[in-house]
Amino acid sequence: MTHVEATPQRETALPVTLDRDSSVPLAVQLADALRESASSGHLRGGDRLPSTRALAGRLGVSRTVTAAAYEQLHAEGWIVGKHGSGTYVTTSPPTARPEHRSVAPRDEPPAGRLALLPGVPWAEGLDRSAWRRAWRAASDTPPAVYLSRTGLGEYREVIAEHLLRHRGLDAGTESVLATGGTTAAVVELAAAVLSPGDLVAVEEPGYQRAVQAFSRAGIRVAGVPVDGEGMRTDRIPPGARVVYCSPAHQYPMGCRMSASRRVELAELARQRDFLVVEDDYDGELRYDVAPLPLLASLAPDVVVHLGTTSKILTPTLGAGWMVAPPSVTRAVLEHRELTGTRPSPAGQHVVVELARHGDLGRHLRRLRRELSDRRSILVNAFAAAGVPVLGDDAGAHLVVPLSSAEEERERLAAGKRRGVLLDGLARHFATAPTAHGVLVGYAGCSRSELAECVPTLVELTRMRHR
Template identity: 70%
Template structure:
């Protein structure tokens, strides 16, 4: 017996030997390849489609997961699931029942998502030398709960030299999100209110929520997070003052002072995510919040944006009571950051390769930003964001405009990051955050005419 969906070209045969989830994925894939479904078409939710087909939600969820992995559909936070374009012409010509294409057969899209590092700019000889040197010490018998002493010393020197922070207690972390997980579990009590930039870094939002905390959005503007909008009774506030993610503003000096004064008056813990903090190439950076108020600020940094996520290494600088709580949590749970990436960073710094890479990175990103901003400005496309970091923002008039332009870009082989997914609540701004670090400069230059046309 077959079941047909009235809106989608789907027929499922319960008597066939092929699993229903595979049948559903095949049918939707064929519909997208044949043009019955087009890029930008919204699909029903897994629950709604399951009800209409008379199957369990497990079937529809498995089919959607497979199509998402293959690049046929994409989910947008708070908006739904949409059809993208077929990954390649070759993919569209494959029989639905045939084997999936290998990754090497699928032409990669030009990914202009923010938060991606310029890993291709790493000196490969220095990279290999650092890994070899990192393997020279004897294997550890037990991990250091605070991080390797030499790594913590390296981070302290890095923060002083590149961020102007005379760090006291430095802890190694597995990265920004890993540090947020530890802070949520070790320092903040379940049910506590955390004020958060809206829009902001949604992985951190989810980390707080998973720990049983209540996240309340605080609006940002051209001067960064608004301290006056932090709700009364909040226990902590999370912000990215150096280069707000994703809107790109820099918190003004007056706002920084206001936030610190509010934190001290109300007993707030300020969590400073130093996103893109090292990547200033216009003017000297403003003082870190941790430098202004080390008694109420937790400073978070990572190697993922300046080097590569391969290292899985970050750091936390915090008041002594926060450090003690995190260390106690690590003892209790047996969790510690991996020392391998820490050793590699130590070796990169020891030979001066870290400093050389940062200087090269700043020059490269400054030139890329100029290329992108001049091309957009010449087409009268307004841009937002401080003249720093590795992304800028272009606003659109509506959510529909954002959805349509992202879909159009995908049809041209360009992946754009919409602002909608960066909101924990209802989006109040629509547009895209354009990252220009992860791709090659040649690919960026080649794509500029198409990109400008799409955003005009």
């Protein structure tokens, strides 16, 4: 650590302390020290500072450090340079000294705990060579001068092909809009298609980030119960402008909407003139039979289809897609034009490169095999212990039903004590929970970690079912 007393023209002591072991750059430390001296009164308006060369010599640092610190303070208005005379403290600082605020807690499990949470992808399974190759190829793209409102043309081509091959939706490139993901798309729809005070019907329990996106836009939200066939269409309230649902794999209960109920929903949307927002967050992940056709295939005139790479690849990419009726597409594009918002192209470029070399298709095949095996490990272990589970043979999580909120809280707390983080159904309700249970996600850990944790999971859940 270096401490010197640098004396400006008016003989005012200038304490500067530099800690060479700190992770904070020396130039930042120096700027902070000079700023503190000016704001606390050690330096007054008109005081002359040493030259960058002289101060560097006194501190035993390179002139680059002192020059960078002076440049920062000059940009902030704390000091001013006078040609041929030197550098002086301004008469009065423009603002109070900025505070260094700590960042928000990271979305990572505490050390020593295994997080078996829903909604987490199998990022470990991404081929690292393919991942690096895709990013290198994406970085060869020249910097953009203008970002398209619709997204990269080649990305939209890839998604159109993906939807046709893996979801049976013949959308065509011109019908695909790039998005920043499912939640980002919901935010756009709330702003572009709806108005404050409009009513949206959502699944209960359901995806609470979508609920919050609507609510924070001033949209009224009404919960619609879910049963083994998905959203109860007979409980959709009159006057709803939008119905938001996850028919392929209901989140979080894990069921799929029956064919008859899909037809009912489409017919009801046409009769009552509302839009259906189909959140297909992990529709590619089915292991028993082929998925039922998308709502967007059944009723493209009233359905907005949303998809994302967050569950099949990684949220690192921040890339998703929307296929919507023309009137909705125009409204979203107009909103983007007016607000200057565009989906980031970086992740789109990477998806394009993964698809170009066949890595996307290979990953999806490996992903289905891996998650199918993991689900079988859990289901078989629970079945052997007499523990029932809910949810189709699909996705990346299952639900162990419980009889009460107290039981749910107890199981989650017991899991934490055993070093396992689990999710409960309670937080997926916007109103008072009417179902209780523990959600077990099986994609975000390694296969060995999951296998080692199975006895603990069985013990935690079996306590009630003995």
